[in-house]
Amino acid sequence: MDTLLKTKDLTINFGGLLAVNKVNCEMNNEVLGLIGPNGSGKTTFLNLISGIYNATDGEIEFQGRNITKLQASDIRSIGIARTFQTNRLCLKLTVLDNMLLGLFSKQQIRWWETIFNQKKHHLELRVNIDKCLHVLSYFNEELVEQKYELIDTIPLIDRRRIEIARALVSDPALLLLDEPTAGLNPQETHSIVEDLKKIREKTGISMIFIEHDMGVISTIADRVVVLNAGQIIAEGSFAEVSKNEEVRSAYLGS
Amino acid sequence: MTDRQTHLQNTGKFVAPLGVLIFFAAMALAITMNLWTTLAVVVVLTALLIFGEKRGFVETAYKMVEKNYKITVAVFVAALLLFPIALRGNSYFLHILVIAGIYAMVALGLNFQIGSMGQVNFAPAAMFGIGAYTSAMVSVHYGASPWLGMIAAVIVTAGMGVVFGFPALKTRGFYFSLVTIAVQTIFVLLVVNTDWLGGPNGIPGIPAFSLFGRSLKQTGNLFGMLLPYQINYIYLTFFLLILLIIVARRLYTSRFGLAWNAIEEDEIVAATQGINLTKLKLLSFSIGSVFAGIAGSIYAHYTSFIGTEDFDFNKSLILICMVLLGGMDNPVGVTLGAVLLTVIDEKLRVFADYRMLMYSVILIVVLVVRAQGLLPKRNRTYPGTEEG
Ligand SMILES: Nc1ncnc2c1ncn2[C@@H]1O[C@H](COP(=O)(O)OP(=O)(O)O)[C@@H](O)[C@H]1O
Numbered sequence A: 001m002d003t004l005l006k007t008k009d010l011t012i013n014f015g016g017l018l019a020v021n022k023v024n025c026e027m028n029n030e031v032l033g034l035i036g037p038n039g040s041g042k043t044t045f046l047n048l049i050s051g052i053y054n055a056t057d058g059e060i061e062f063q064g065r066n067i068t069k070l071q072a073s074d075i076r077s078i079g080i081a082r083t084f085q086t087n088r089l090c091l092k093l094t095v096l097d098n099m100l101l102g103l104f105s106k107q108q109i110r111w112w113e114t115i116f117n118q119k120k121h122h123l124e125l126r127v128n129i130d131k132c133l134h135v136l137s138y139f140n141e142e143l144v145e146q147k148y149e150l151i152d153t154i155p156l157i158d159r160r161r162i163e164i165a166r167a168l169v170s171d172p173a174l175l176l177l178d179e180p181t182a183g184l185n186p187q188e189t190h191s192i193v194e195d196l197k198k199i200r201e202k203t204g205i206s207m208i209f210i211e212h213d214m215g216v217i218s219t220i221a222d223r224v225v226v227l228n229a230g231q232i233i234a235e236g237s238f239a240e241v242s243k244n245e246e247v248r249s250a251y252l253g254s
Numbered sequence B: 001m002t003d004r005q006t007h008l009q010n011t012g013k014f015v016a017p018l019g020v021l022i023f024f025a026a027m028a029l030a031i032t033m034n035l036w037t038t039l040a041v042v043v044v045l046t047a048l049l050i051f052g053e054k055r056g057f058v059e060t061a062y063k064m065v066e067k068n069y070k071i072t073v074a075v076f077v078a079a080l081l082l083f084p085i086a087l088r089g090n091s092y093f094l095h096i097l098v099i100a101g102i103y104a105m106v107a108l109g110l111n112f113q114i115g116s117m118g119q120v121n122f123a124p125a126a127m128f129g130i131g132a133y134t135s136a137m138v139s140v141h142y143g144a145s146p147w148l149g150m151i152a153a154v155i156v157t158a159g160m161g162v163v164f165g166f167p168a169l170k171t172r173g174f175y176f177s178l179v180t181i182a183v184q185t186i187f188v189l190l191v192v193n194t195d196w197l198g199g200p201n202g203i204p205g206i207p208a209f210s211l212f213g214r215s216l217k218q219t220g221n222l223f224g225m226l227l228p229y230q231i232n233y234i235y236l237t238f239f240l241l242i243l244l245i246i247v248a249r250r251l252y253t254s255r256f257g258l259a260w261n262a263i264e265e266d267e268i269v270a271a272t273q274g275i276n277l278t279k280l281k282l283l284s285f286s287i288g289s290v291f292a293g294i295a296g297s298i299y300a301h302y303t304s305f306i307g308t309e310d311f312d313f314n315k316s317l318i319l320i321c322m323v324l325l326g327g328m329d330n331p332v333g334v335t336l337g338a339v340l341l342t343v344i345d346e347k348l349r350v351f352a353d354y355r356m357l358m359y360s361v362i363l364i365v366v367l368v369v370r371a372q373g374l375l376p377k378r379n380r381t382y383p384g385t386e387e388g
């Protein structure tokens, strides 16, 4: 199978702190669970891939292409989308507008065309709105009905869903999920994990899934990578990893 | 269609145009009467908006206009065309209208930064000045047509917008605002110290626009009614202003308007949605500057004399207030804010030295009562997708 994403000695140095230290990671079309104790560099790893941070050293390859130096906006355009650990939707915008933002990179229309070619603008907008509503309906129909609500008024669990939908709407090949269950109660956690499984089945999208709940990881991840202090200390199936002594002492034991 | 929508459509057919006419009547009062009448109009308008928003009238009014768009616009345009003719007896009133229209254009351009992107630019008057000086220089020094001057102003301000936009790429919030204050100050100093640009004496003798071989400074005659030349400029200004409002509204509903809002809330989120921050910020600055440039060109060829005091820091503050008072990221609101503040500013002349003080007091009172501005930003709805 073709390699989807590959990092070679990926490193970032925050004034002496190696938050990600020579990470070599490879993934195919799969759900990769990324675990590790707090501060082990999981979020930083996603920030590197999504172009928010620039690597101090090493390389990132996506679908055979070197993307180490690309900006965050280009990363989205080539098919990597993400969510954030703390929900980061635009609170002053409606559900639908947040979704439309997710489609920004897929839209062709130029700024002068929005002024001088309203026909094209409306045609494109129509297609985009349908697409947004369709992706929202992966989760549930209520979200579709709330399209004109401000995010302010939406409960956390639905904000999580909308954030995932906003990432999915541009049809990325890889979805980066930074603790999508953080702050949710067990029922809510279960429900969002079920949503994600359904989406994986439906679209075949690959995911990197950061999670601290081992129960969740065991049900959704095809393979698990364990980070500690910026380095990979173990990888393999959940069963293999959870038996690993180093992992137990670094993570499960603590 | 539901009952409610039919109702909105039927009642709106009369109410919306009537509202337009009442609005023009109120504006006529505000312009022709004394300061207290003007303030009374502002107070009543603010009270209506606050009360109306609580009771849902404002939303109903918006819907009525939307459902009866064509007739409302037709009545509005007709009223707009007749308005200056009704005021023809006093050229000072007409002058206020020209100036209001010109400031509204600059404020609309400024709104792309303050309202849409949340970046407070303290240099709109400098950009307005660059447009005015470019247009004036092209026609005074090179003897070219003022229309060519306007085209030159558009080109130069678009370029300057990109140049001024660069600080916005590196700085945010307070730091960005400081940079724009510096830009504003440098502009005035530079012009005052450059003899070629008239220095402290300004540029006199700027030619007027002419259309179909007729100078816009020529008095008109309509069925025996004497029309002061200001009316020509009112029509020119209003025509361009309406075009710019349409441009602003189209950008607002486009993916670019949305992207600017996203940049305001969270640049990292915006970038991860595929929005190129550099391009979008420069777009906001250069389009905004072009608006100011067009306004500057009209201003120069209308007043026939320009000097740096027309484009100083105070003017920038007034322009910012127009956006804040009118309503951020709402082109119609911004225009309303510009018109009201221009009228108030003119009426405050009776206070001479205390003019700025009174001006500030009025602004503070209005903004305390209604912090979001008179007509704040509305959530985007897209026709064809039924609202619940
Ligand atoms: N922008 C930054 N500047 C300095 N240090 C950072 C920055 N981002 C993360 N870090 C540090 O990098 C380490 C890893 O953080 P993070 O990736 O957020 O961990 P995790 O997501 O695994 O909990 C932490 O020690 C954190 O303080």
Ligand SMILES: [Mg+2]
Pocket: A042, A043, A044, A085
């Ligand atoms: Mg984290």
